[in-house]
Amino acid sequence: MINILQVGIGPLGKKTYQYITEKMSMRTVAALDINPALIGKDLGEIVNQIPSGIKVFDGISNVPDLDKVDVAVLTTSSSMKAIYPQVEQLLNYGLPVVSTCEELTYPWDADREIASALDKKAKEMNVAVVSTGVNPGFLMDTLPSLLTGVCKSVEHIEVKRIQDAQTRRVPFQKKIGAGLTIEEFEKNVENKTLRHVGLTESMQFIANAINWKLDQTEDVISPIVAEDNITTDAMSIAKGEAMGVRQIGKALVNGEEKIKLIFEAAVGTGVSYDEIKITGQPNIHSRIEGGVHGDIATCSILLNAIPNVLKASPGLKTMGDISLVSFTP
Numbered sequence: 288m289i290n291i292l293q294v295g296i297g298p299l300g301k302k303t304y305q306y307i308t309e310k311m312s313m314r315t316v317a318a319l320d321i322n323p324a325l326i327g328k329d330l331g332e333i334v335n336q337i338p339s340g341i342k343v344f345d346g347i348s349n350v351p352d353l354d355k356v357d358v359a360v361l362t363t364s365s366s367m368k369a370i371y372p373q374v375e376q377l378l379n380y381g382l383p384v385v386s387t388c389e390e391l392t393y394p395w396d397a398d399r400e401i402a403s404a405l406d407k408k409a410k411e412m413n414v415a416v417v418s419t420g421v422n423p424g425f426l427m428d429t430l431p432s433l434l435t436g437v438c439k440s441v442e443h444i445e446v447k448r449i450q451d452a453q454t455r456r457v458p459f460q461k462k463i464g465a466g467l468t469i470e471e472f473e474k475n476v477e478n479k480t481l482r483h484v485g486l487t488e489s490m491q492f493i494a495n496a497i498n499w500k501l502d503q504t505e506d507v508i509s510p511i512v513a514e515d516n517i518t519t520d521a522m523s524i525a526k527g528e529a530m531g532v533r534q535i536g537k538a539l540v541n542g543e544e545k546i547k548l549i550f551e552a553a554v555g556t557g558v559s560y561d562e563i564k565i566t567g568q569p570n571i572h573s574r575i576e577g578g579v580h581g582d583i584a585t586c587s588i589l590l591n592a593i594p595n596v597l598k599a600s601p602g603l604k605t606m607g608d609i610s611l612v613s614f615t616p
Contacts, residue, residue, distance in 0.1 A: 289593060292356045292382065293318040294373060295363035296325055296343060298456045299387060301334045303362055303586045310590060311616060317350045318343045347376060358593055361386040365484040367398050374405055374416060383414040385589060385596050389484035391418035393428070393492040393605055406603035415599035419592050419606055421584035422448055423485035423492070427548055429606045431563045432496035434571050441497060441567040443545055446489075449578065450552040451559045452531055456582055457521045463532040464510060465554040466522045472510045472529040482508055483550050486536035490546050494538060496607055499546075502539045509533050511553040519554060530554050591615045 291307060293300055293315050300318075307315050318330050320343050331339025344350050359382045364370050367390040377384050394402035409416045419425070427446045435441050452460050464472045464481050475481035486506050494501050510529040517524040524530050531553025538546035559578035565571040595609045606612070 289313045289597070290316045290355055290357045291593075292316065292347075292350065292353075292359045292377075293330075294320075294359055294361045294377070296320040296322070296330065296333065297362065298458055299582070299585065300362040302456075302582060303360060303589060304330060304334050306586045306590055313590065313593070313615075315339075315341055316352070316356060317341060319345070319347060319350070321345065347380060353380060356382060358383045358385060358597060360384075360589060360593075361388070362589075363388075365389045367391055367394055367401050371401050371405070375408060378405070378408045378412050378414065378416070381412050381414060383596055384416045385593055386416070386418040387420050387585060387589060388418045389420065389423055390488060391416075391603075392420065392423040392485065393488040393495070394418075394603065396491050397488065402603055409603055410601045413601045415596050415601055415604050415609070417592060417596045417599070417604045417606070417609060419588050419612075420485075421579060421581050421588060422550075423489045424606055425584070425588055426561050426579060427486070427550070428489035428492040428496075431565065432493050432607065434563060434565060434573060435497055435567070437569070438565065438571070439568040441565060443547070443566040444493060445547045445549070445564045445566075447549045447560070447562040448551070449549075449556075449558060449560050449562075450581065451556045452552045452554045453519055454559075454580065455552075459552075459581070460521060460554055463552045464529045465531050466524050467510075467529045469510055469512065469527070469529060476508050481532070482506075483532060483534050483552070486534060486548050486550060489548055490536055490538040492605060492607065493546055494540075499538075499540045501545075502542060504536065504538045506534065506536045511551065511556075513555075517555040522554070524554060530556070587614075588612060 326345045330341040331337045359377045511531045513530040534550040536548040561575040563573045599609045
């Protein structure tokens with residue numbers, strides 16, 4: 288049985304807890320959060336009103352029987368700088384860490400100083416740290432990299448992730464700018480509070496996997512504008528307002544575009560799919576109709592990766608560094 292310390296009991300942490308209760312080989316034994324309304328409460332009652340005997344604490348030093356915890360699952364922030372002290376503290380207690388921090392999925396170019404510090408600390412404590420998710424972590428980086436394994440040559444890689452965000456959790460819908468005026472949308476893009484985090488990390492992951500040295504990357508963000516009024520259980524979007532985000536990442540090698548990632552998420556489009564096109568020998572075209580549900584996939588890959596992380600060599604790792612992740616019953 289793998290004993291888990293959950294760090295972060297937001298929407299993603301709550302869903303992760305539910306998934307853990309369905310796993311025969313895993314269990315949550317304690318949780319951490321900074322929300323005063325949750326401290327001291329029973330995690331099961333918070334999530335589904337079923338008492339579990341699992342308490343939420345405000346600090347790791349308050350967790351009883353910490354020596355029985357096998358791994359920490361961290362679902363708090365997309366920012367490396369934000370989670371750095373959290374991961375460092377977990378490492379100080381000798382805990383391996385599996386995270387959903389998008390910037391940490393391929394951290395070496397984003398912030399080499401933080402990445403090196405975490406790598407050094409993890410090696411000192413003889414544990415591994417891995418960040419993963421559906422995207423980044425799998426669909427737009429690990430999967431296309433894996434598909435190039437049957438290629439004699441690769442000239443170009445294009446990945447599209449197109450989502451009807453109406454089926455996603457409300458915080459995600461707000462994160463992509465749904466319901467904002469175009470002026471509000473552009474202001475949020477300018478101050479970097481509105482963007483899908485991870486396209487740059489995915490491009491760097493792919494380039495590293497197939498040994499392309501990138502000249503530069505770009506990440507262009509624009510609104511998807513509603514052509515009619517849209518009303519959902521969570522929000523109302525007026526015609527002319529943003530219904531979501533379109534984000535295009537490009538990576539160049541010797542001045543030539545080698546990688547193109549297209550991410551679109553909008554409320555009420557009715558269209559979802561994930562598509563990979565590899566130009567090479569042979570050409571490869573893979574398309575998942577209906578797309579992979581982001582919330583389900585993120586929680587699933589987070590938990591399915593745990594056994595691999597526990598077996599991994601010490602240090603800060605990517606999904607390309609650990610053994611192939613598959614379903615864990």
